[in-house]
Structures are given as structure tokens and as C-alpha cells.
Amino acid sequence: MMMMIGWMLITASQAQQNANHMQLDIKQHIQRQNIRIPNIEGYQTLKGDFHIHTVFSDGLVWPTVRVKEAWAEGLDVMAITDHIEYLPHKDHLKKDHNSSYELAKGEAEKHNILLIKASEITRSMSPGHLNALFIDDANKLDKKKVEKVFDEVKAQNGLMIWNHPGWKAQQPDTCLIYDIHKKLIKEGRLHGMEVMNHNEWYPVVLQWCIDHQLAVFANSDIHNVNGYVYDLKHAHRPMTLVFATERSFAGVREAIESARTIAWFDNQLAGPQDLLSQLFKASVVLTPSFYKDKKMQYLELRNNSDLPFAFVNETPENGAPEKFRLEPGKTIIVKVKKGTRSFRCTLENCHIGMFQNMQVDLM
Amino acid sequence: MMMMIGWMLITASQAQQNANHMQLDIKQHIQRQNIRIPNIEGYQTLKGDFHIHTVFSDGLVWPTVRVKEAWAEGLDVMAITDHIEYLPHKDHLKKDHNSSYELAKGEAEKHNILLIKASEITRSMSPGHLNALFIDDANKLDKKKVEKVFDEVKAQNGLMIWNHPGWKAQQPDTCLIYDIHKKLIKEGRLHGMEVMNHNEWYPVVLQWCIDHQLAVFANSDIHNVNGYVYDLKHAHRPMTLVFATERSFAGVREAIESARTIAWFDNQLAGPQDLLSQLFKASVVLTPSFYKDKKMQYLELRNNSDLPFAFVNETPENGAPEKFRLEPGKTIIVKVKKGTRSFRCTLENCHIGMFQNMQVDLM
Amino acid sequence: MMMMIGWMLITASQAQQNANHMQLDIKQHIQRQNIRIPNIEGYQTLKGDFHIHTVFSDGLVWPTVRVKEAWAEGLDVMAITDHIEYLPHKDHLKKDHNSSYELAKGEAEKHNILLIKASEITRSMSPGHLNALFIDDANKLDKKKVEKVFDEVKAQNGLMIWNHPGWKAQQPDTCLIYDIHKKLIKEGRLHGMEVMNHNEWYPVVLQWCIDHQLAVFANSDIHNVNGYVYDLKHAHRPMTLVFATERSFAGVREAIESARTIAWFDNQLAGPQDLLSQLFKASVVLTPSFYKDKKMQYLELRNNSDLPFAFVNETPENGAPEKFRLEPGKTIIVKVKKGTRSFRCTLENCHIGMFQNMQVDLM
Amino acid sequence: MMMMIGWMLITASQAQQNANHMQLDIKQHIQRQNIRIPNIEGYQTLKGDFHIHTVFSDGLVWPTVRVKEAWAEGLDVMAITDHIEYLPHKDHLKKDHNSSYELAKGEAEKHNILLIKASEITRSMSPGHLNALFIDDANKLDKKKVEKVFDEVKAQNGLMIWNHPGWKAQQPDTCLIYDIHKKLIKEGRLHGMEVMNHNEWYPVVLQWCIDHQLAVFANSDIHNVNGYVYDLKHAHRPMTLVFATERSFAGVREAIESARTIAWFDNQLAGPQDLLSQLFKASVVLTPSFYKDKKMQYLELRNNSDLPFAFVNETPENGAPEKFRLEPGKTIIVKVKKGTRSFRCTLENCHIGMFQNMQVDLM
Secondary structure, three states: OHHHHHHHHHHHHOOOOOOOOEEOOOOOOOOEEOOOOOOEOOEEEEEEEEEEOOOOOOOOEOHHHHHHHHHHOOOOEEEEOOEOOOOOOOOOEOOOOOHHHHHHHHHHHHOOOEEEEEEEEEOOOOOOEEEEEOOOOHHHHOOOOHHHHHHHHHHOOOEEEEOOOOOOOOOOOOOOOOHHHHHHHHOOOOOEEEEEEOOEEOHHHHHHHHHHOOEEEEEOOEOOOHHHHOOOOOOOOOEEEEEEOOOOHHHHHHHHHOOOEEEEEOOEEEOOHHHHHHHHHHHEEEEEEEEEOOOEEEEEEEEOOOOOEEEEEOOHHHOOOOEEEEOOOEEEEEEEEOOOOOOEEEEEEEEEEOOEEEEEEOO | OHHHHHHHHHHHHHOOOOOOOEEOOOOOOOOEEOOOOOOEOOEEEEEEEEEEOOOOOOOOEOHHHHHHHHHHOOOOEEEEOOEOOOOOOOOOEOOOOOHHHHHHHHHHHHOOOEEEEEEEEEOOOOOOEEEEEOOOOHHHHOOOOHHHHHHHHHHOOOEEEEOOOOOOOOOOOOOOOOHHHHHHHHOOOOOEEEEEEOOEEOHHHHHHHHHHOOEEEEEOOEOOOHHHHOOOOOOOOOEEEEEEOOOOHHHHHHHHHOOOEEEEEOOEEEOOHHHHHHHHHHHEEEEEEEEEOOOEEEEEEEEOOOOOEEEEEOOHHHOOOOEEEEOOOEEEEEEEEOOOOOOEEEEEEEEEEOOEEEEEEOO | OHHHHHHHHHHHHHOOOOOOOEEOOOOOOOOEEOOOOOOEOOEEEEEEEEEEOOOOOOOOEOHHHHHHHHHHOOOOEEEEOOEOOOOOOOOOEOOOOOHHHHHHHHHHHHOOOEEEEEEEEEOOOOOOEEEEEOOOOHHHHOOOOHHHHHHHHHHOOOEEEEOOOOOOOOOOOOOOOOHHHHHHHHOOOOOEEEEEEOOEEOHHHHHHHHHHOOEEEEEOOEOOOHHHHOOOOOOOOOEEEEEEOOOOHHHHHHHHHOOOEEEEEOOEEEOOHHHHHHHHHHHEEEEEEEEEOOOEEEEEEEEOOOOOEEEEEOOHHHOOOOEEEEOOOEEEEEEEEOOOOOOEEEEEEEEEEOOEEEEEEOO | OHHHHHHHHHHHHOOOOOOOOEEOOOOOOOOEEOOOOOOEOOEEEEEEEEEEOOOOOOOOEOHHHHHHHHHHOOOOEEEEOOEOOOOOOOOOEOOOOOHHHHHHHHHHHHOOOEEEEEEEEEOOOOOOEEEEEOOOOHHHHOOOOHHHHHHHHHHOOOEEEEOOOOOOOOOOOOOOOOHHHHHHHHOOOOOEEEEEEOOEEOHHHHHHHHHHOOEEEEEOOEOOOHHHHOOOOOOOOOEEEEEEOOOOHHHHHHHHHOOOEEEEEOOEEEOOHHHHHHHHHHHEEEEEEEEEOOOEEEEEEEEOOOOOEEEEEOOHHHOOOOEEEEOOOEEEEEEEEOOOOOOEEEEEEEEEEOOEEEEEEOO
């Protein structure tokens, strides 16, 4: 149908006149997608991706592309984190660990995107891979001894997160936390961990973050074109929801240091119960019984967010379905027996601990 | 969908056990799209794009990405044509005009894609921009005098095509052919012209190609990610249909030298009448009257190709619609008065000259 | 996608055991789409379709289907308006003008849809076709003389709207208002007109509604399956936006009597300036200049609604584009020269009179 | 983008002139989808649905809608099978079991669809529900004793198929074949069974059909609007592939009597091995090794059909993936070790018996 209209447009308006130059309206006019996730009491909900690569390490696109992708997909904050120690393109690219940031900076400002200066410290396990965020000079992180790198990050007043702790290449059978990580946590130098990365998720890491009050992250670790890895019309990259007092670098930093984040990827939400519960309440509106027939009363559940919710009815005696879903931006009708008092549900896609799901009361 | 299935079978069995690592099957598993365009008598129909950029000039992706894009979109042959004279990334990239080809070569072989070694000669008008195809060493094209560059192309036994002759930046009000182009044609050193480029099309250039028996081209001139410029689920990049005796470099070269090409973009087809007419006949099946009522007989038009066709009825007294379209992979029913003898149509989207459309007889 | 998941969890456990019965989760689980159109000061924005047919006149679906369509598409209020005088199915259906309403009533209550009892008075021009809304007994409208029918509508305390006044079958060359319509308006018995119907729109009728302070309507006049007529994933049926003090029959009726409606169809909005201007202000958020470079300042326009807006820059000297669009649920960045004082735009798709478009000031 | 174009089209071409009547190009122009399934040696592959309901029993649409649905979805043959014994709409519809066929007949002829006269015999188990196909007068099937109905079907020279034998409402725990069915088979009066119905599939019934050489069927048993039950852009109704000597009633009848059918639904194919194996060979093209690197050779698998194929590698020592899929109209590259002799795969979605999958050799 689009073709049809496109075709009519051309023949109707131009074909008979212009022999020299005709413009076909075939290119996409990309606009920024508003991700509809409500704010919670006292905080703005920012969407972030804190793990992104470019051609300046082993990525496949120019840094400015990363900013446009983040803008189009509705992100507020991002970090380009090219590897310090792994540079497969070095035969063709002049070495400067600050290049990708410098090239993307202007593009970010013009798109109202918060671009955090960062790098990925890339070592074998332990400590594995860590992102240094809010640094000043990535070149100074290019040191032999990793402890010296950590000191440099501290000297630059940077934050650190542990990337993909469950990555099979570095933790083939298990997912262990090592002494060096415990030490960093103890010293307050490790501020978060990725519970979701690219196409993986690690329930045990969620538990570590809850136990140590560290920020959870869902990051893309994108190397290829983002739109080729994820079907952006029906899916989204891993995103870290940051609950910040303000939309600024300081706001993002304070939220991470205070562990006010939720990991969101592929219909799964993972984070602290209090944040998840506020997010659910801000997203879903329950309208009281609008109709009754002989046996049942009818309720309406309206989802004002772009988050899906998957319910398991823990009180099936109330006659409601054992399982039901509420898709983003949709409304469903749920029937329960008249006089029902309790309607407790487990949200299968909301994780508040290792294999622990959040529960909500619908009545 | 089955991919999703695959994942669920895994997580279904893992979800309760695996705290360390779960894989979400959310990534796209891109497979090559078969473009359904029939062969014609004696020739294979190959799909090509002969004008593509990478980070090695002013493009935004790594050369290997271009091969994967071409493979996924169903192309058979491609040329990476980075600018010789325009290198905005030169502060970050080491200068070597052969790099993009060298980096893409292996990827092309593994994807069964014919990658032609090429470069874009980038000058102000005249002569403007020209692609040199089938060259040996791009570095030798980096010369001051453009005539010397043309000589070098000839020395390397390359072919040349004139890019976007109607580009407003170089032909603001008109679209003129200059003496230098006429000279190249006369000497048999210019083998084709782009009648479609990126999102533009130039009817006058089609006429020049017909008059001088040069190959017509529709090329993407892509700089950004292809999937961000075109909506690949509902549209396609400009493609040059090459009618070759065999699927090989020699076959492609001979077809270009023999001007056996058709330009295809955004529902528009442009090229020599004999080729277009063979392509139409090979694509559309007319089934004779399958039903009659009091006044009308019913015909079926079946489109076995991925090409659309837009008909204008030149004999409306036969009772058929004044205009109708036949979409790719679709079938339509057309009613004509009983006893109709003639049913001539103009194909509004099939161009055989400057504002000259191909006609076909449906009965 | 999660539906698919749900199924797989089942078959994963069943596939090896169950030879008797396997359920494939291939059926769509349709949920109600929330149409995101903000309320305006003091009023709820209800979405309505007041012109719908079923098998009980010349429609092709059972009445209950119409309710489920309306629910899925996000409507709040609807009227089934089968023809009184045109019953092509009468050889197969027992004649009772109340049947379609009676059969749909229960379905509407269970879906929280306001179903207005109604019928379409179907005469040649003049008066043409009129819908009687809020009636008690459709059978009593089955009279020979149309004046008697109008009296009966009044006796039943019904409202009347004039359907598709510009329909070519009844107004081949022009679109005239007849004495009978003027008389009805004068007597306060005609409460609205369709400015948009099915796939048509009548600018002159918008002017009549503005001049006589009648409610504007955009109705589907749907006969076939709605999802076969409109591509519901990329388009929507004509809708009448009703600005009501409450979501109730009384609220809808009062809003129509007070002409507080806007017609919405295919990206076009038509209605009184004050309502349209409030709706625009409630939909679009302008964030002040967030960045400046040497020459330009950057503004952000965020669209929180499902309505598109098409801007024409009336002060192009400010350096902003001559034309730009803001798609539903999207955000765009607009550059204007530093120190710009005025940024007036005409909204090409917002009609406040015959060929009169609404203007807005963006600074 | 469609909206954008649509909008430009209108404002560009008409808005300034026509106050009376403007047509918006918003309606879908539905064309028949060509389902790409190859013919096999000596037979045409017809697509059929032999179980369809309308308002004349408990369906929700007018009979003509069923023909247009079948045409748009690419079917060749269909049967409307309204219930004889179950008529919930009888208070509103005049009773005549031939009405739905009579009303659809003309529409079918105009759309080149083979419409088989039929009815559904609707009894409790046993015998449950059976479709009588190729009958003359449905009213004569309205008898008390089911044996008399079977005799009438025979008298009218009709065929019979057993519908949804595994339907839980009639076979809650098991799926049994009863004496009456055995008797019908023995007497050659039962010609097929549904192995797939609506959203169900019954592996045991496939085994019965194989054992008794009966035709397998996949039918929709559609009651609601087809496009509301199945997402027709990404899925399809259950279809019975009929391998007929000609596209005619006689051809279809002979194929059913000879059990030359395959059931196709939701990526699953079920039927006799010889037919499935011919269908696979006609659909998938294997191109021999087109490239070799140090260790591996590269093969290309091209799918020319709209059928998906899900491979399990039974010789994983050849280095190819353990599982891979070939989507409709796609091509994939598979790497196997150099010098590989055998490459046997099980097709997980091709069923030739109860939990028996077809195997194919790719080398």
C-alpha cells in the first residue's frame, strides 16, 4: 500500500515535468521513539545503555552512528566503551582511546543525549571485563597492571561496573564472584554489575546486586549495527532504567551510586523490589468492577507503559485465569467471581532476586 | 517465531536451575532474502549495487558490514567505491585506497557475493563523480589530473560509469552532458550512467543511455547503515538488474559492456524496451477468461515476481478499470466486456525513455 | 511473542507424550489498543463511531463482531445504524429493526463500551441519509413519509445527524444543503453532520458545522469486516472525538448537543478552533532550546499523543525547515537561528474551516 | 511513512481545490496472495480449507465474506460447512441448510475459487462431527438417525471426513477411534480425518490416516473473522495441500479419494512420507560447495517455497550446526568440514507418523 501511494505521488506530481531530477520519497525519516515508562515518586525514569563499541575497538560502525541509534531508540544516556586492550583494527586506525568519545560528543549534544566518557577494561578472569564510567582521559587507562588501572579510574573519579559476569567464555560452567571483585565492592570502587548483556541474563548476579546494594545494568554490548542485531520494530536493546533526581550527568551518577536502577530486556525486568513495585503501580491502572453478570464481575486492567506484564493468578479460586498477560499500551478485561476479596498475582517477568518474582495484589 | 520457540524450550528447562547464564533468543537470525525476479531467455538476472561507501572514505560502517547487508538483501554482485579524493576520516584512518576492498574480500567469498574492486573518482563538474570498476590497484588512481586517472583506469582495464549525473549539487538547475563525457563515450571508455541514485532518478539520463547504448544503473551510493536509510521490510535499495550469461565477474563485465541492465528502484523500472518487455513477460501470467456473466468476462493476472506493475488501460471502452496495479507476488482479477478484442496497457512504472513508458497487450 | 512463549512451555512438556491433542498458540490474543489522545480542560476525550452496519441491513458481520472490533480498536462509544429502508438480506433474515442492537447489547456491557441505540434513515436526496441516535424503538421509524419519521425520532427524544452529505451518489457534482436540512437545523432537530465518512472528507460540510454550531462527525459507515477495510496496524477507522463531562450516555449526548466534537481520520483533524487548539497543546510538548552552536539553537518537539501533526513554517527566515512532521509518539529536533523571536506554523492536517488550517506559535 | 506519503498526496493534489468531496487513499486494496508451494511430479498443489462456518449456523460473517477471505489468502478450493443440527441464530435467520452455499456460489465463480457444497453433521461422540463434501442438497441431511444421514450422503455421492477427532470436548482424556468410524472406513465411506483443526493438532490421527490410507486434513473450522483469529501478515490458516491431476472439482475429489493430501499449519507439515519428500525436494535447492577455507566448505540452501523447514543435524561430526532453520523464501549458508561424505538431517516440522519425522540427506 505504501508502494502504491508512493507510486501515485510520483506519477501524479512530477513524472510529467521533470526530466533532470526527481526525488523519490523512499528514504525513512527517522524520528525519536518516545519510550513510555512513567516516572516514580521523586525521580525521572531515564533510559540508558552503558556498554557500546565502535570501529575504534572491535565494533563495526563510526561513533556518530551510536548516538543516532540511541536517539532514535529513545535513550537518554549512553556510554561508548571501546576496549583498552583489544584493538583488532589497529592496522588501519591510529591509536587514541579518546577518539570515539571525541567524535561522538558533538552529535550527542545536538541530540540532547547524555554521553558519558568511558572505556572497557578488558582482562581475562579475574577480574574479567569492567567498564570505567565518568572518566577524563581513556589513554591513561592503558596500563599493564590492572590494579594500576583501577587506581587511575579512582584518580579520575570514575565509577566501575562489572560486565557480563556470567559470560561463558570467562565462566564456562559457573558464575563466581572473585576476591578482586569482593575487594572492589568492599572499597566502594565497584558500583554495579550487568545482570543482562546483549542476549544473556544472569539471575545470580541480580542476587549479588541486591545483597551488596549495587546498581543493576542491562547493556547492549553492541558491536554490530544495532538495528541488525535487534528487530527494533518489535523488540528493543537491553536498557538500564535509571531513576534520577534530574536529567543530567550528576543525576545519572548519583542514581548509579545509590543503586536506583532496573534492568529491562526482552520483556524481563530485574531490580530491587521497592523500585519495581513503584514502577508497576505507575504503569498499570486497575478500574474497579464495571459490570456484573450472574456469577462474575468484570475488571479492566490498563497498561499505560511500554512494559509488558505477565501475571500468574495465585488465588485461582477467584475464577480469574491462571495466567494472563497485559501487553504494552493495551487494556484487558479480567473476570472474577462476585464477592472476590483477594486477587494476588505473581509477575513472572519481574525479578527481584535469584528466581524470586514480585507479587502484586489486584484487589 | 520458531527461533523464539527454540529459546523457550531451553529456558523452559533451565529457568528453574540455571542461575548463572540464560540465553534469550531475542537477536535476529538474519537469512538471505531471495529476490524473485525471473531470468530471461539466455541470461541470468543478477542483482547488483555498484556504488557503496565505508568508513574508509565518508561512509559510516566497516567494509565487512557492506557484504553482510548485500547478502541479506539478496544481491549477487557489489562494488565498494570509496572516494579517492575525499577522505574526511583521514585524521583517524591510515590512508590506503585498497583497504576497504581487502577487508571485505574474504567476507564476500564466504557469502557467495561477487565483490568488484572499485573506487569513486570524485571531482567537481565536469566530469563530476565516476566509478572505476574492475580495477587492480586503487592507489594508482590517486592523481592530480583527472585525464591521467582515466588513463590509469584504462591501463588497469577498468570500466567507468558516471554517477548521479543529475545531482543538484553539481547540476543545480539542469542536467547537462559535457564534452568530457561525450569524449569518453566516443572513445568507449564510459560504459554506463546512474539513472537512479540513493533517492533520485533522472529521466534524461535514461534517454542518454538508450541513445548511446550504455548500461543503466540504479545504485544506492550508501554512506549510512543501509537498514536505517531504507525500510528493508517494505522497500529495497536501488538495484541494477544485470542480465548475464553466467554468475561470474566475466559475466557481469560482459553484460555491462553490452548494456544489458535495467535500473530498479522504488517501484520504478528503467531500461531498454527489449529487456523490460522480456522481463514483464517472464514475470506476469495472464490466465484467459475463467468466468463470464451477462456482460463481462473475468481474467486473472498473476505476478510471480517481486516487481510491481502499474497499468493504465489505453482501451477503456473494454470496460476494464482505467488504472490498476499488480503488486509483487499477488494475483488480481480484471473484468472486461465480453467479446473484447484489444486490451492495451501502458505500464506507468516501466520507463524505456525520457517520459516514454512501455506498453503491453493483455489480449 | 510471549504468547508464542506460553505455548512453547506447554508443547515443550507435551510434545514427547501427547499423541492425542496439542494446542498451537497461533491464534491472536487480541487486547484493547489504548488510543493515546489526551483529555482537555474539564472534559474526557472519548473516541466514537456513530455509523456502523451489520448483516441485519447490508453489512457482512454479526452485531457482536462490531462490539469486539470497537473494543479492540480503542473506541469508547458506538452506534449500530442499520438501514430502515434498505434490507437486501430480508429473504434470509426475519425483519426486526431492533435485532442488531438487542444482539450487541450484552457484548457491549461486558466490554465497557457505550452502545447507543440507533438506526439509519435511508432516503434519496433530499434529505438523503440521516442517523437517528438515542432512540427507543427502531421499528417505529419504519414509516413512509420521512417527516413522520423525523417526528417519531423527536417523540423518542432522539438526536439526528446527516450522513455523508458529499456522497457522490447523491450529490454527483456539488455538495448542497437543502431546505429540509435548513429547516431541521432551525428547529434544533439536526445535531451534527459527517465531515468524514468511510474514505471521504467534505471541507464544505465542516464549514456548515462551524457556521451552525453543529457537531462534526467522522464515522466509518462500515459494512465489511473493519480489519479488511483498514490496515489496523498502520491506520485507523474514522473516529469522532467526543469531549464529554463524563464517560456515560448522558455525557456523550450533552457533548453532541453542545457540538464539542472533532473529526479524526487518516491524519486529518477537523473541528472548532478552540477544541483543536486545546487538543494540540495537550498533545505536544515543546522543550526550550537545549543546545546552541555558532548559528543555531536546537528545540525539541515531543508528541505524547497518537495524533500526527504536519507543520508549515510561516516564518522561514528563522532558519527552521519549511515543512516538518511530528509523528505519533515521536520526538523531533528543530533547529532555528539564534535569537529567533517568532516561530509561527500552520498545521496542514488541522482543519478549522473550509480550507482554513489552524496556526500555532512554537516560540 | 505511509501516513506521510498519504498526507502529502492529499494536500498536494486536492486540498486546495475540492470543497465538496475528497477521497483519502486509506482503504486497503486487497489482492490475492500467491502462496508459493511448488507442484510435484504429475500433480498440481492446490490449497484448500474444507471446514468453514457462516452466520447460517454459529459463524459470525456472511457467506460471501468467506469466499473473499479464501481468495485473498491464496486458497484454490473451499467448503462452507454449516452445522445441520446446531443453529443458534435460528430466531433471526430463516432455516435453509442450502442458503450459505447458494449465497456464496456466485462470489466463488467470480473469484475462480472451487466452492464445494457441504455440511457439518454435528453429533455427540460417537460419531462426533463429520463433514459431508460434494453433496447436492444439505436439507436432506437433516435427519434424526445419524446412520440415515450417512446413507443420504452416500445417496448424494458425497465424501465424508471426521472433524477434530482429538477435540477435548468430545475426547477429554484420550483420542479413541470408535466402531462406527471403523465401520465407515471398512465400507469406504470415510475418506479423511482432520489431523489439524483451528489451533489443534493430533499426532495419533496422522497415524490412523497413514495406516488406513485416508486423506489428512488441516482445516480452519473458522467461525469468527479469519483475519481476527490468525495474524494473516505473519501466519496463515490451517490448509490442506491437495495434489490434484487438475484444478477442478473432479481433480480435488480424486485426490482426496486417493489420499494425496498434506496438512499444513503453523510451520508444521503432516502427511505421507512420499508426498512430503517430493514436496521438500521441489522446494529446497542445495548448491554444492561454493567456497572452501582451510577447514570448512560452504554450502548454500535456498528455499523457493513459503514452507519453513527445521533441520536437526544427525551427523554432527561433519561440523555443521546441530540445528538450523530455513525460512520461507530465504537462503542460508551452512559450513561443513572438508571431505564430508554424509549430511543427514531430521526435519523437526515434517511429520510422517505419530512422532515420526521425515529425514533427508543434504549430501
